[in-house]
Amino acid sequence: MSNRMLLKGLRKKNKSINQINVTPFVDVMLVLLIVFMITAPLLTVGVSVDLPKTKAAQLNQKGDPIVVSIKKTGDLYLQERVIDTVQLLPRLKAISAGNKNLRIYVRGDKDVPYGIVLETIAKIKSSGFKKVALVAKLKES
Incomplete structure (x- = not known):
């Protein structure tokens, strides 16, 4: 070979x-x-709030909104931090950096008086924010 x-x-x-x-x-x-x-x-989910149920359709928008939560005890949260009601508007203005079209969702526990939730929404809207909405759970049929 x-x-x-x-x-x-x-x-x-x-x-x-x-x-x-x-x-x-x-x-x-x-x-x-x-x-x-x-x-x-x-x-x-940051702050656990027992949301009221509704049959309304969900909003579909892009981007992360700012979430304001009101617990059963009346504590106010911005995102996941506890804040005083006096601090809410200055902090929202600081976070938004002048953008008044930023989406803000208000989550209120179902046991919180309706007036407190409406008062919070009114404060946010009166400071110039245009897109403020309530958050609720969908009802199971």
Whole structure:
């Protein structure tokens, strides 16, 4: 046998595979997808408020709104922080940076007197904000 034949036989046996095995990568990505799908809804609710139920349709708008929450005890929250009613308007103006078209959602516990919720909305609207809305849960039929 010639040396060339021996070298060709060795080259075929030691030839490396030029393909990447993507199966472990896909497995890891699927696990991460499931983890994020489970944890994402848990991160959205900051202050637990027992919202009243309604049959009105949901608003579909882009961007994150500012959320003002009123708990059963009467505590006022801006996003997830407790604030005094006196601090509400200055903080909203600071957050909005002069943008009066910023969406502000008011979440009031169903046991909070209606007048307090309306008073809060009136204060926000009187300071020049145009897009102020109430938040409620959809009623199950």
